[in-house]
Every structure is written in C-alpha cells, then in structure tokens.
Amino acid sequence: MSRTRSLSDAAWGRLEPLMPVAARVGGRPFQDHRRVVEGIIWRFRTGSPWRDLPAEFGPWQTAWKRHRRFSADGTWDRIQAELLAEADAVGGVDWAVSVDSTINRAYQHATNLPRDTGGSSSYKKLRIEPTDHAIGRSRGGLSTKIHHLIDGRGLPLVVLVGAGQAGDSPMFPVLMEHLRVARRGPGRPRSRPDRVRADKAYSSRAIRTHLRARGIIAVIPEPSDQRGHRARRGSRGGRPVSYDAKDYKGRNVVERSFNEDKQWRGIATRYDKLALTYRGGTVLRAITLWLKRLGDTP
Structure with a gap:
C-alpha cells in the first residue's frame, strides 16, 4: 500500500455504499469519492495545509469543499452511525462506556476568526458552527x-468538541443525549449503556441522579472536598458514594482512545478555523477505527 493510501480495499468496500x-x-x-476521502484522511493524518495536498x-x-460539506450535512455522522449499528448487531460494541476529554492546542492559523467568547462554549448542536x-x-x-464517550474497548461512540477552558461535567448530559445506536431489526435505537466509567470531574449530584434514574451503574469516584462537605452536613449529607474500584481500572481505555486520535497530527493540533471541520476530522478518525474493528469481527 502507498504511504499516501490509508484505506484498504476491504475497508473501502464497507465505506463506499x-x-x-x-x-x-x-x-x-x-x-472520485475514494481519491477525495483518501486525501482528507492524508491531510488530517499529516497535519499539512490543505494547499499542500499531493496532486494524486x-x-x-x-477535498476541502467535500470535507466541509460532509461535516456540515451530517454525512460523516451518518456513516459512523451505520458502522456502529453494524458493529452492535454482531456484538462488536462493549456497553461498559467511559467518558473524558482532552485538550488540544489551537494553531495560530485556526484562531484568527472573530469569536464571541460570551457565546456557547460547548458544541451541543452537531452541525451548527x-x-x-x-x-x-x-x-x-x-x-x-x-469530548469522548467510548465503548469498553476504546472506540468512540460520541465525539463532541468544546472550548478549551470549559468544564467536563456540563458536557456529560450532551454526550449521553447523542448516544443512539440503531438496531438491525425492530426496536428503538439503544441509548442506555450498562455502566459509565468517569473520573472525579464527573462526580456531581446531577450526573449521579441522571444515571440512577436510567438504571445505569455509575463507576465514578468522589473527590475529597465532596466527601468532607457531606461529612460536615451529617445525616443531611446523604449516603457515602460507593463504586467498583476494580471496574474503574477499565477507564484507561478512554486515555488510549485519545492516544489513537492524536496519531493524526491534524487532530493533535487544531489547524482548522471552523469547529465543524475540526470535529468532522475527529469523526472521520472514529470511522477509520470502527472500520478496523469490523474487519476484526468474525
């Protein structure tokens, strides 16, 4: 395979339809769908300027216009949704999910658009800048x-982007809202994981109440300041938080997931001016990873 070629014939056979x-x-x-998609992947993998795309x-x-279109009209999201449905149908999705975020530096060429810093700091609507x-x-x-919501084997189920200074906890309900994996056959899309693993940044009463109401096991440790606050309140502070410490060790898959993302230099550093196109690159990365998973699925 050429160094500029990223998709195998088998992977493209799944993707083309x-x-x-x-x-x-x-x-x-x-x-020339394949040539253009390969070019988009090459650009995000190398982090090169669009103008330096090889002539082949x-x-x-x-390539730029098509990626911009597919990011805005939901094409990349629909493709990921189809691959998730296919994987779930053959038992390829582990529903013990993990959630976390990673900060990526924005290159100077990505930051020269006017910004309303008083506006929404989270990218809640997928196809609106x-x-x-x-x-x-x-x-x-x-x-x-x-922000990633990933399955128990480390592949993204939901990918969102937000401002670097924004907190993780407010994004959790947004991630859960976008978790919908269609079923092959009758039935509603699956939107309820078996359990959620998260670090102390997600230890809030609102998140625990949300998970408890939906019958989802919370594997989330409690920070020391919350424990002390509850102890000072005595009986009014409620019961101590408990979680499965052994199961919590499985949360490391989300860190490995970010490592996989950052193998693409155009994701590790943000060069895109628009959140739409930057998130489109992260979804495309998720698509390539799910294609590999499906290739390994019997």
Whole structure:
C-alpha cells in the first residue's frame, strides 16, 4: 500500500455504499469519492495545509469543499452511525462506556476568526458552527477540547468538541443525549449503556441522579472536598458514594482512545478555523477505527 493510501480495499468496500451519490436530489453525482476521502484522511493524518495536498488526490479545493460539506450535512455522522449499528448487531460494541476529554492546542492559523467568547462554549448542536468556534483560552493558551464517550474497548461512540477552558461535567448530559445506536431489526435505537466509567470531574449530584434514574451503574469516584462537605452536613449529607474500584481500572481505555486520535497530527493540533471541520476530522478518525474493528469481527 502507498504511504499516501490509508484505506484498504476491504475497508473501502464497507465505506463506499455509505457515501452520498450526489449533493442533492437531481444534482451532479460526486466523482472520485475514494481519491477525495483518501486525501482528507492524508491531510488530517499529516497535519499539512490543505494547499499542500499531493496532486494524486486531485485539486485541494475539492477535498476541502467535500470535507466541509460532509461535516456540515451530517454525512460523516451518518456513516459512523451505520458502522456502529453494524458493529452492535454482531456484538462488536462493549456497553461498559467511559467518558473524558482532552485538550488540544489551537494553531495560530485556526484562531484568527472573530469569536464571541460570551457565546456557547460547548458544541451541543452537531452541525451548527458555535459562536466561539469551540476555541477558548486555558492555561496553555488558545485551545479546544475533544469530548469522548467510548465503548469498553476504546472506540468512540460520541465525539463532541468544546472550548478549551470549559468544564467536563456540563458536557456529560450532551454526550449521553447523542448516544443512539440503531438496531438491525425492530426496536428503538439503544441509548442506555450498562455502566459509565468517569473520573472525579464527573462526580456531581446531577450526573449521579441522571444515571440512577436510567438504571445505569455509575463507576465514578468522589473527590475529597465532596466527601468532607457531606461529612460536615451529617445525616443531611446523604449516603457515602460507593463504586467498583476494580471496574474503574477499565477507564484507561478512554486515555488510549485519545492516544489513537492524536496519531493524526491534524487532530493533535487544531489547524482548522471552523469547529465543524475540526470535529468532522475527529469523526472521520472514529470511522477509520470502527472500520478496523469490523474487519476484526468474525
């Protein structure tokens, strides 16, 4: 396989039927889907400017415009949803999920758009560009957070982006809201995992109440300040929080998931001005990982 080629023939065989035929009904059909998708993957894998796309992938404007379109119209999300449904149908999804976020530095070329820093700091609506472009100022400078809800084997089920200084806890209900894996056959999409593993940043009464109401096991340790606050309140503080410490060790898969993401340099550092296209790259990365999982599934 060429160094500029990322998808095997088997992987493309799964992906090709899921690609849109035309931009709209009655419109001109898309051409050279594989060449363009390979070019988009190459760009995010290497972190190169779009203008430096090798000629074998065709005009760089075509790759950019198609990625912009597929990020905004939900094409990448629909493809990931189809792969998730296929994986779940053959038992390829582990429903002991983990949640966490990672901060990625935003390159100077990604930060020169006007931003409304008083706007929404979380990318809650997948296909609407947030007013802050999911860029915020944290200790390391201007940055973006990637929020993952992953399965028990470390592959993304839901991917969102938000500003770098924003907290993790407010994004948890948004991640859970977007967790919907369709079933092959009758029945509603599955949206309730067996358990949720998370670190102390997600230890809030609201999150624990949400999980308890849905019958989901919370594997979330409690920080010392919350324990002390409850102890000071005495009987009014409620019961001590308990969790399965042995099962909590499985949360490391979310850290490994971020390591997989950051093998693509265009994700490890954000070069995209728009949150739409940056998140589109992270979803495309998730698609390539699920293609590998399905290739390993008997």
